Amino acid sequence: MLTIKDLYKKFGSLVAVNGFSLEVNRGETVVLMGPSGCGKSTTIRMINRLVEPDQGTVKINDTDITLLSDEQLSRMRKRIGYVFQHFNLIARLTACENVMLGLVMSGMGKEQAYDKARAALTKVGLETHLERKPSEMSGGQQQRVGIARALAFEPELMLWDEPTASLDPILVREVLVVMEELARYQESTMLVVTHEISFALHVADRIVLMDKGKIVETGEPSQVFVNPISEVGQRYKELIEYQLNTGLKSIHGQRTA
Numbered sequence: 001m002l003t004i005k006d007l008y009k010k011f012g013s014l015v016a017v018n019g020f021s022l023e024v025n026r027g028e029t030v031v032l033m034g035p036s037g038c039g040k041s042t043t044i045r046m047i048n049r050l051v052e053p054d055q056g057t058v059k060i061n062d063t064d065i066t067l068l069s070d071e072q073l074s075r076m077r078k079r080i081g082y083v084f085q086h087f088n089l090i091a092r093l094t095a096c097e098n099v100m101l102g103l104v105m106s107g108m109g110k111e112q113a114y115d116k117a118r119a120a121l122t123k124v125g126l127e128t129h130l131e132r133k134p135s136e137m138s139g140g141q142q143q144r145v146g147i148a149r150a151l152a153f154e155p156e157l158m159l160w161d162e163p164t165a166s167l168d169p170i171l172v173r174e175v176l177v178v179m180e181e182l183a184r185y186q187e188s189t190m191l192v193v194t195h196e197i198s199f200a201l202h203v204a205d206r207i208v209l210m211d212k213g214k215i216v217e218t219g220e221p222s223q224v225f226v227n228p229i230s231e232v233g234q235r236y237k238e239l240i241e242y243q244l245n246t247g248l249k250s251i252h253g254q255r256t257a
Contacts (some may be wrong), residue, residue, distance in 0.1 A: 081150030
């Protein structure tokens with residue numbers, strides 16, 4: 001479904017992505033992880049050319065996105081949902097209007113756009129927030145509007161660029177729950193950049209670990225986080241073990257208090 005081959009990007013003297021190759025099957029949820037600055041977000045932004053690759057190919061089915069004209073790329077992007085780190089909502093518009101905007105601008109009638117926006121907002125649990133403006137919603141709710149905006153196009157491929165990165169930790173869970181539901185029950189193929197280990201453990205079909213612009217390990221969560229072969233994988237394993245041990249000590253302490 002998605003085939004990436006030898007993707008390369010350099011900013012000045014910094015090589016951000018170096019020979020990235022990956023195949024994602026239809027309906028698969030692949031989680032891209034690694035330390036900050038390893039090239040994850042640059043990689044996912046190159047898939048729909050928010051960042052132009054210096055080299056490499058990105059194919060959805062048999063179409064190479066790197067070869068498309070601006071007009072062709074615009075049409076292709078309607079088949080690719082993209083959820084940003086920041087909400088990027090228009091403050092003067094309601095939740096429903098924010099979701100409708102892209103549909104109407106692409107030529108869809110307002111009545112049909114409203115129906116699709118309402119259905120998308122219902123999928124993310126905001127059916128009672130249609131007329132609320134961003135200032136009347138929490139950060140988690142605003143991000144869910146951003147997710148609905150992407151879902152409204154009924155995309156073949158969903159790209160998630162650290163969708164919980166700008167949220168207060170207490171709001172992260174409500175967005176992760178929506179993501180987990182979509183991953184389990186939507187037919188869209190999903191490529192997710194995240195630092196959220198719990199999401200990766202529960203939902204990912206495959207984990208791809210990056211370091212210094214390259215893939216250093218790939219496999220099922222049970223493989224990558226339990227028996228890692230890379231240094232980055234080992235660091236994730238140690239983090240998970242630390243969190244588990246800390247949680248167990250906390251529970252033990254509560255019981256003996």
